[in-house]
Amino acid sequence: MPRDTGGDVRNGDALCSLRWNASGEAVEIIDQTLLPHTLQWRELVTLESYCHAIATMQVRGAPLIGITAAFALAQEIGRDSSSDNMQRAAVALLATRPTAVNLRWALDAVMSAVRDVEPGMRGEVALATALQLRAEDIGHCARLGEFGLQLLRELKPAGVLNIMTHCNAGWLAAVEWGTALAPVYKAHAAGIAVHVWVSETRPRNQGMNLTAWELQRAGIPCTLVADNACGQLLRRGEVDCVMVGSDRTAANGDVCNKIGTYLKALAARASEIPFYVVLPESTIDWCCASGDDIPIEERDQSELLAIRGVDSGGQTRELMLAAAGSRAYNPAFDVTPAELVTALVTEHGNFEAGPAGMERLRNQISSSTPM
């Protein structure tokens, strides 16, 4: 059975969102729908359990969705390595979330790895590929952190370095480190005093439920604010830079990320504050010419109209917020045009967004990819 390795760039077992239980032959994930009130690990084994976990956002975040899907496909191939079954599993997994391009990227990686392998060996090769993708993701996120840290060091704040983020692009969104938060963890580890402004991120409150929780777990000071407060904070000089992730990045550098990202980019530009997008290469969709070509997932209106929390007895409950009969529109992502992005931080280095930077990035990727 392949071993679970993360290379020499790990950030510790306590700051990890997905692990492979070799003896149980299952993936173990943190059920993120229960955070911040309950930390519960769940085993995923069947294709149905994986699809459910992705669709209901027990796992979420572009990198983590990809890695989870890779394990799902690998385990399914282990059960039945026929082409029909592989295809059926890939289609089911792809349908769970329409916007995250990592899903397709990870499934393609597993499919390619087993294509020329004899059926009896496909399961093991697929699983080895999933484990390798996991290890690579940890390595890529660590590199994102190092490249982002270079930008943070350039900001030279007078006192504490104030970073604003949106949604969750930390270790809960990847396997370890995260994307947008990787530079924050690297800065903290390097002894730089950091403070993170965490926007609530309605309607699913990933900032409040996930980002604040994972930062607290890592001992990094943070303050929650309403999404609405972020413009004012930027305007008043309370923020040194904004760092966000990307769910899909178009070939022209437009960034599709959690709904509300665009408003922060506008406010950062208005106040001349750097706006950095931190993303692994796997989120880039070179087939999307611009952000306007990216399909925007629309989620159920109940995410806005109702809410979950815990009562004074610690019991999880759901409450209706809106009047009965209310109607809501709930797009999950928005597009930030490349011209509002100060730099794209990738595992290949930092690039300006826009055509020239994307061309440089593409060339860099080509030259670093083994033929």
Add this chain to the structure above:
Amino acid sequence: MPRDTGGDVRNGDALCSLRWNASGEAVEIIDQTLLPHTLQWRELVTLESYCHAIATMQVRGAPLIGITAAFALAQEIGRDSSSDNMQRAAVALLATRPTAVNLRWALDAVMSAVRDVEPGMRGEVALATALQLRAEDIGHCARLGEFGLQLLRELKPAGVLNIMTHCNAGWLAAVEWGTALAPVYKAHAAGIAVHVWVSETRPRNQGMNLTAWELQRAGIPCTLVADNACGQLLRRGEVDCVMVGSDRTAANGDVCNKIGTYLKALAARASEIPFYVVLPESTIDWCCASGDDIPIEERDQSELLAIRGVDSGGQTRELMLAAAGSRAYNPAFDVTPAELVTALVTEHGNFEAGPAGMERLRNQISSSTPM
């Protein structure tokens, strides 16, 4: 006992937020903290009940806060018309909400009215003044609606007219009509097909709790969205104009309004969509040179960290959203610079924001005020 009059410009008893019960000698208000789930009228008689109603936002909205405070002071003068008591009551009322300038404006109006009146008559004069302010507010809001309607007619949308608003600046925020929503009600009454995008307005959810409720009550189609979704809606051409109110307007035309207003203004400008601020003269603070001089009320972090709603049994409950020990920063307002405002809609007509428009507005006010 003075009569309760609203002139000939009323919008009907069902769309009114504050009434004077002459026989009970009490003001009756809708307790807005119970909306949208429960419609409950409360009587206000004592100074304490008035202060509590304003501080806890049973009544809120710049115009309504002013009118409520006027009745509070009038009733207190009716009980004890000494200068000491008037002063004590005014100080207590002023302390309830620091940002809304209408509070001071309304208290000044009542104080001025009784200054040269013999003590025995002061109570009746003060109450007559409060009732007059109430009637004038209804009249002003009706005029705001007519002037705003002129701007809406100029937009000439292909189909339904899509208006985005923020927070609540409807009849729940004034006595009737409202400010930002007055043009919407006038357009609806004029047979124009309108649809309102209502932003949730975290952290207190006035869009969801109040605006959607009052629009539904008036039969006007509306759709709730997360505050985060508003940039995307504007960028995708789903909005013909944005209309918001103002809690305090500086002499240079900068607008202080509910936190999140500034982000909508930035997004409207980026997409070249008109951004209108609808405000009665009483919200203008000519002593504030710019928005930077306006004190921003910071409210308790619990407004963000916990939330109220109803459970499946219709019971109102409060839930904790954030992890225990989380910290939040909760400013209630932000400042939108005049250069982002397409026009200021006032009861004196429509004016461009910025120095020239404010000068014209000031001259217009001077020439229309009886000496």
